[in-house]
Amino acid sequence: MSDQLELDLRADLSELARLAETVDDFADRNGLPPDIAFKLNLCLDELITNIVTYGYADATSAPARAITVRLGCDDATLQVEIEDKAAPFDPFTEVAAPDLTSDVEDRPIGGLGVFLVKQTMDRADYRRDAGRNLVRLTKFLAGRPA
Amino acid sequence: MNITEESVGGVSVLRTEGRIDSGNASEFEGHLVRAIGDGSVKLVVDMAKLTYISSAGLRALLIAAKKARPTGGRIALSAMAPHIREVFDLSGFSSLFEIHSDEAAAVAAFGAA
Numbered sequence: 050m051s052d053q054l055e056l057d058l059r060a061d062l063s064e065l066a067r068l069a070e071t072v073d074d075f076a077d078r079n080g081l082p083p084d085i086a087f088k089l090n091l092c093l094d095e096l097i098t099n100i101v102t103y104g105y106a107d108a109t110s111a112p113a114r115a116i117t118v119r120l121g122c123d124d125a126t127l128q129v130e131i132e133d134k135a136a137p138f139d140p141f142t143e144v145a146a147p148d149l150t151s152d153v154e155d156r157p158i159g160g161l162g163v164f165l166v167k168q169t170m171d172r173a174d175y176r177r178d179a180g181r182n183l184v185r186l187t188k189f190l191a192g193r194p195a
Numbered sequence: 196m197n198i199t200e201e202s203v204g205g206v207s208v209l210r211t212e213g214r215i216d217s218g219n220a221s222e223f224e225g226h227l228v229r230a231i232g233d234g235s236v237k238l239v240v241d242m243a244k245l246t247y248i249s250s251a252g253l254r255a256l257l258i259a260a261k262k263a264r265p266t267g268g269r270i271a272l273s274a275m276a277p278h279i280r281e282v283f284d285l286s287g288f289s290s291l292f293e294i295h296s297d298e299a300a301a302v303a304a305f306g307a308a
Contacts, residue, residue, distance in 0.1 A: 062218040069214065069247070087247065087278040094249045098217040149287030153260045161250040161286050168285045 051123045052079050058118065060101050060111035065094055068118065079122045085188060088169040089127065092186055093118060095162035096131055096140060104135030104182070111135075122190075129170075129186040138182055139175040141167065198226050206237045206302045212244040220251035227259035227270075236268045239301040243274035253288055260291060269293070273301040 054075050058064040069090055076086035097116060105111040112134055121128040144163040148156060167173055172187035196219045197212040207230045215223050230238050240256070242248075260270050271293040275283065283289045295301035 062216075065216050065218045066214070069216075084278050084281075090247060091249055091282070094216050098249070098251065102217070147286075150290070153257070153264050153291055156257060156287075156291065158257055158261075159250075159254055161253060165250060165282065165285060 052121070054120045056118045057114040058097065058116040059113070060105035060108050060115035062098065062101055064101075064116075065097065068093060068097070072120070075120055075122070081122070081127070081190075085127065085190065088188065089120075089129065092129065092166045092170055093131070095166055096184060099140060099162060100131070100133045100135060100182075104133055104138060125190055127188040127190060129184075129188075131184045131186075133182050134180060135182060137177050139177075140184065141173050141175050196223065198223065200226070200230065203239075203298075203302050204306065206239055206305045208239045208241055208298060208302065210241045210244065210298075214247040215245065215252035215255075216247065216249045217251035220249075220255045223252060224255035224258055227255060228262060231259055231263045231268055231270075236263065237305040238263070238268065238270045239273055239295075239298060239305070240270060241273045241298040241301070242276070242279060243298065245276070245279060248279055248282060250286070253282070253286055256288070257291065269305070271295060271301040271304060273298045 056068065056071055058068060072090050072093060073086065076089065100116055105115055115133060117132040119130040140163045145160065147160045147164050170186045171189050174185045176183050196215050199210045201208050209226055209230060230236060263270055273295045274297045275294065293304065295304060
């Protein structure tokens with residue numbers, strides 16, 4: 050079994066709801082377990098939120114097909130690719146590790162999104178290619194029937 | 196996302212439903228901050244019908260907890276689905292909030308305090 054999907058998004062946080070519906074459909078038709086579907090939604094949400102909020106902070110200058118999401122699934126792996134045309138930015142090396150232990154007064158606000166992506170996916174890679182940021186995530190689907 | 200508010204025996208209960216993501220987290224934060232009001236509040240955020248929360252939702256909860264703390268306000272969470280609990284555990288947020296198995300237990304814990 051192999052399935053692929055491509056979806057273009059505008060640089061707008063309101064696109065996340067539409068993305069979630071598409072991702073849920075993709076997860077359903079591929080028989081992905083609910084916790085994997087949740088993590089897939091979470092990682093896309095976190096990374097795309099950053100792209101919209103920081104990469105395309107000046108939304109008027111964002112291209113029409115600002116962000117492209119590609120999902121691929123076979124029996125063994127789930128592959129996610131997120132492409133944008135904003136300024137070069139590697140979320141996996143340029144975002145500081147969050148403080149996970151301070152109490153309420155001292156706990157910094159924010160900075161958890163990329164950390165959650167690293168924690169929930171098995172691989173998280175970035176490259177810059179021909180004016181595009183390309184993030185690729187991999188989740189191994191353990192114990193799936195062949 | 197849908198949020199309903201009710202006062203249960205002097206405890207404010209916010210029942211969350213659906214998805215909390217970066218597109219609507221500011222609305223969630225508004226509900227929390229209003230509930231906290233001028234302090235000394237007992238607030239339960241029930242998650243029995245919450246299907247999804249991202250770091251934007253965690254951010255709103257932390258902002259609310261910071262606002263509540265100086266005046267002795269407390270925020271408890273209840274009825275998290277396992278995948279939501281995992282996000283709280285990974286983020287180190289499970290140590291920031293009291294977490295109860297259901298709304299009644301969270302309200303009762305305030306009564307006992």
